[in-house]
Structure formats: C-alpha cells, structure tokens
Amino acid sequence: MHIAPLSPHDPTELGGYELLGRIGHGGMGQVYLGESPGGEPAAVKVIKPSVVDSETRQRFAQEVEILKTIWGARIAALLDADPEADRPWLATEYIEGLDLSRHVASHGPLPSLLTASLGATLAEALATVHKQGLLHRDLKPANVLLGPNGPKVIDFGLAVFAESSVSLTAPNTVVGTPSCMPPEQxxxxxxxxxAVDVYALGAVLLFAVSGHLPYQAANIHVLFHQVTDPATAPDLSGVPDELVPLLKAMLAHQAQDRPALDDVVQQCRAVIEAQGFKVAQARRRLTSHTAAPTQMLDDLIPPAEAPTVPFSPSGQSDAEAATAPPATTEAGAGTTHVLPPTLPEPKHKPMPEPGQTPTLVDSPKAQSETPDATDPAQSPPLEPAAGPDRAPSNLPAPGPRAKGRGGRPRHSAQARITAQRLREAYAARATF
Structure with a gap:
C-alpha cells in the first residue's frame, strides 16, 4: 500500500488517533494511516470539509452503523467512529498490503489456482455479509486488500440492507463503479x-486472472450501454479454460441466471482440487504470493530512541569496570553511550574443569581461529535486528576489524585493560 506524507493542511490527530500519512482518497474524503494511543494501526477515513452537509453526515452515519453490524474474518473491522464530529471520521483495521488493482498492475494477473482460491475466500466472506441482511454493492479490485493474513474486503460506504428499497441516493442517480456494476444496478x-455482489465478484475474479474488467470504454455513456445491453457479452479473453464456465455464469445479464455464493465456493474448490491441491494449500499459496513486505509501517513511523546512560570510568570500582560493557563515544558530540545492561549472571556459576582456560577477549584461540558456526560456545553473540518491538542500538554498525602484523586482530589499549581485569576477577573467584 502506498503511503504518502501528510500535507500542511492535513490534521495530525483525530479522535485520539495520531495521523501518520495518506493511504487513499476519493471524491468524498481522505483515508489516513493512524495510530491509537496504544500503538494500534488504523485506517482513518475523514470526510472532506467541503462536502460535509446533512445528507453526507446521514450517509456517513449509515456506513458506521453498517460496519457495526458486519463481522467476519475477511472484513476489515470497525475500531471507532464519530459521524457527528466537525470532520466526521471512522477508523477501521489497517491492512498492510496492496489492493488487488495495484497488485495486478505491479505483478501481473494471478494464475487460475490462486484466482480460484481468491474466489472461494471472497465468496465465503460475501455470504457472511448477506447472512447479516446486507449487500456490499461496490465490490471492485480496489476494495480487496491483499494483507499478510489473506484478502479482506473494505469500503461498505454503499452497502444497504438487502430487503430495503429506501436509499439516500437522489432519484435517477446511480452510484457505484460502472465497470463492476451489474445491469440491474x-x-x-x-x-x-x-446477485449484485455475485456479478461484482465475477468482475473482480476476471480482473485478477486476466488483468481487465468485463467492459471497457473511454466514454462513461458507452460503458453504461455495454453493461446494460443484453446483446453485448462481457470480455472473457485471457481467462483459463477451467474458469470460463464459472465467470460466464457469474457475469450473466439476468440476476436469476447467476449462481449462489455457496455454488461459487464449490466451483472454485473443484478448480483447485482438479489441480491436485487442497483448498487450504491454495489459500496459503495465495497469501504467500500476494502478501507485501511488512516493513512499510516501520519505515514510516520513526523508531523510538534508545535510552542513553552516561558512563564515568572514575566513578566505578575495579569489579564494576571489569564487568561493564565497552563504551563508545559519538564523534564530536562529547557524549558517551553504553549498551543496555544485561541480566545478572547466576550466583553459582559452573566452573570449568581443571586444566581448562576460559576464552577471553584476546585469547590466542579467539584471535587466530575462526569460530565454528555449529558450536554455540564459539559463535559470536548476534545483535537482534531492529524492528517494531526493539529500538535500534545507538552503537555504530561494526566495521572491518583492524589487523596487526601477521594478520591478527589488533586490540585497543582499553580492550587489553578490560581483558586483564576480567582475568583478575575470574582468578579471584576460581576454586583452584
């Protein structure tokens, strides 16, 4: 998902959510990436001030009420909302990944196996929505997000209760996306x-497997004529043979000729099983194929700085200096930082057998031999990678070690002093 920086005119906070960047926009509003006080990412949808009126508020409040009603694993969940605010807003679950439209544009169409898996997943999700007495009415590739846990459906702004003939739309006005809209809509x-969502799902699957929609025209009036003309068949070019019967039925001109969503699931399963896979295997392949890297949010949010601790050698005893981690000084800053303290070692530390010598900083073995990667005792400690749960270290990245004569590592005077103190502290505790 593309994340753009905030503009000077964008709010920086709404309803307690800190706004971090822009992730989408439309004629009615803007969608931001937000973060709750507890660190929960969210997609925050805000109505533009220029279009806020009583009808817009009513439509927005309807969307909020519908999102409160919908549940399901494949639906982006509602987190919070305030349709009565000066700038009406709602926050939903943030799905980190591309929508289907951008994924196909960037990576090309999906193979038939993955398209069938997508079809089974979305058909099952829409069936759950229909059981709750709702219709989506605006399913399209841009409203299918391909997240790290599989596809999810978003944007129920045009959803209505299935049995209702009441609409906020003005008479003779059609809302929706014409290229994915069934003739009756x-x-x-x-x-x-x-059946309107069955048709739209057929258009989404056609786009996923072929890269184009059922009807295409530069002129909106021509496009509406193609959609509503029973003599103009949808363009199924590029569709694999095994998916043609299903997509042709889903895109039927008459609503009664389209299959039910349960039948769509079963036909998608048949396509998957005919290729020697189980439906769960195909789902995993779909997710691994479409999931985007998960570093985007971490890259956008600046990591918290690690705490710094002043280091004063003169204020330490010999024992403290011997066990203290080595310090590094920021060049030109005059400030010294140390690594965070490690957990205390157990009091009764097992001692080596007589004749064994502990490996110290500048022991000959450590200098001249390459550690065995399979031996945990010889492997150097690894620095955990920076991520959302860990701030980057203040220490500079390790560079190539300086070499002395004979190719042996050269240690600084401070390192040799620290090593000697370690030896003395160890000898004082030894039992032999």
Missing part, C-alpha cells in the same frame, strides 16, 4: 438482491 432497479 446500472438501470437503477430497486430493491437489489444478493
């Missing part, structure tokens, strides 16, 4: 049935 027929 384009003709303004009411009430609509669940």
């Amino acid at each position: 384009a003709n303004g027929e009411k009430p609509l049935t669940s």
